[in-house]
Amino acid sequence: MNEEKQKSSLAKQIHSDPVTWVDQYANYLYRFAIARLRDEEVARDLVQDTFLAALQQLSRFEGKSSEKTWLAAILKNKISDFHRNRATKGLKEIKQAESDQQHFFDKENGHWNAAHAPRAFGLENDNPLLMKELGEILNECLKKLPALWFTVFSMKHMDDLESESICTELKLSDSNFWVIMHRTKLNLRACIQKHWN
């Protein structure tokens, strides 16, 4: 009797209780996903897929890591799959975005062209309201980025990955990686300048 009791409490410790997952982890996973995807629909879908995939793999969860870490690892894989899949698409978008920045610099000497040269945002004292507004503009600008550019930028900044591992994952050369990081920033900065004030 006693032994049985011990067994079942041990089982509880090791195994996870999926009924409580949503309340415990859904918002955490959602924030994790949306930080890397910036798309509410996709983030919700991937959180749901994560829970369903976790149920399938439940017998393999041995309690070596916490439930939270285990679920986050499943979600991470789902985000990578999503990124990889989307990164191979959108060549047209990339062409368009590249041609949009054609006039940023003088073709001959590489100087900023006057119409596109950086102008101060006038945010010197970090006013929180203005920062919030700027953040909202940035989010809109991020939505307009070519998928591959967003993916590279997000992987570098949100997961703090080594450039090499991003290149391997997305099959990019090192110089290609930097061209994308540079173009992404030029694009975002110009987009903010255009919509600020």
Add this chain to the structure above:
Amino acid sequence: MTGALKNIIYNCRAATLLIEKRMLGEITAVETLKLRIHLAGCSFCRTYQQQSLLINRLFTGFPSPELKLDEEFMASLKQKIEKEINKN
């Protein structure tokens, strides 16, 4: 002045690329020097650098901890999980 040095000193396209590389910690000492010379003489690129940093900060600072899923979605998610458990 060598051609390459002259090139970077006056070239904002090249300088902004170096700014991006440096922010993520990956440029050589020679490149650092070239960039410093460029920035000393180019207020546009100094503005660019400030704004580029600001964008990184804004990007990594998102989302706010208050961001939540709505109740309806949470409820449907719970239902799906329970349904899935009962299947087995």
